[in-house]
Amino acid sequence: MIEVINIRKSFGDKTILQDVSVNMEPGKTNLIIGASGSGKTVLMKCMVGLIEVDSGKIKYDGQDFTAMDDKEKKPIRQEIGMLFQGSALFDSMTVEQNIMFPLDMFSKEKYKVRMKRVQECLDRVNLKDANKKFPAEISGGMKKRVGIARAIVLNPKYLFVDEPNSGLDPQTSLVIDKLIKDITVEYNITTVVNTHDMNTVMESGDHIIYMHQGLKQWEGSNEDIIFADDQKLNDFIFAxxxxxxxxxxxxxxxxxxxxxxxxxxxxxxxxx
Missing domain, CATH: 1.20.5 (Single alpha-helices involved in coiled-coils or other helix-helix interfaces)
Structure with a gap:
């Protein structure tokens, strides 16, 4: 579990997060939704340690991540997988080299063992015959799947996903949503997804946090959201x-x- 406890974050005189508390649950797809400027991206960046909070705590399985120095944070960061909005693949590397990259950085296993793990992840995201291709030679949906394979190659306990359906057609978006959800359940990962996609909200939202002007405005499941009477939430979701x-x-x-x-x-x- 990831516990966010009363965190605040400001940039200059502009307050972005105001006393936000939430638990991100393992084995579930935890969605952060909200309009641009609501604080959802800053919330995610605070959780992974890209931005330091002004006050409050972020705990990973009871460990106070915010109180750690960079050396102490390293073991937790090794348990974090990240899928970036634009996939963030290395253009000069092949598909398998991109997925191998985290293993080269953190694993001491022999090359054959690492390559076997790469192939396992490629198989898990249903990518065949793409090992030697470069990012420029594959589609947007395939890039997302390569990004997912790279994110899970180290068997992470936590998976952060930023706008997974950005730039994808509706059918491919459904495939990516289902893949993320299936992997979350299969490996009991604590998955946190930052999204604008309402199909993701309605189909994959095991646990949804709606951010509004730096506050946690609403929290519940995709079933709860149908019956929610929060006017700000309804104006955003069902506009x-x-x-x-x-x-x-x-x-x-x-x-x-x-x-x-x-x-x-x-x-x-x-x-x-």
Missing amino acids: SEFFQDIKEMRKTEMFRDKGWRTKKDGENSSRT
Whole structure:
């Protein structure tokens, strides 16, 4: 678990995060959503240690990350995987060399063992026959999958993902969302995703944090969000008539399913 406890962050006289507290849960896709300037990107950067907080604490499995020096932070950072918005692949390296890079930096295993791990990760993200290709030779969706493979190559406990669907078509976005969710559950990773994509919110949002003007405005699951009465959240998520209609349809479906389950449970109880 990652615990964010009463953190504050300002740049000059502009306050970006105001007393934010939240727990990022293992085995779940934890989403940070909000409009531009809401503080969600700064929150993620504080969690990975790219930005130091002004006050408050960030704990990794009970260890106070904010109180550590760079040397003490290194073991935790080795357990963190990161998928950047633009994938951030090295243009001069092949796909397999990009994935090998963290292993070259941190692993003392022999080359054959490291290469086997690279291939395992390529297989896990369903990339075949791409080992020797350069980033310029593959599609945007494939670059994202290479980025995911590189992020998980060291078997991280924590995975941070920044705008995974940026620049992707809707079908490819669904593939990436499902892959991140499946890997999270399969390896029991604490995954934190910064996203604007409403499909990601509705399909993958096990745990959602909505940021508004530096505050944690709302917190819940993708089911909770359908019934949320927070006006700021609804104005952000369901701003268009299309999404308002989707919300009402989803409400109806969930009520219908709940009624069916209640009826079925009652029938089963009467039989016993």
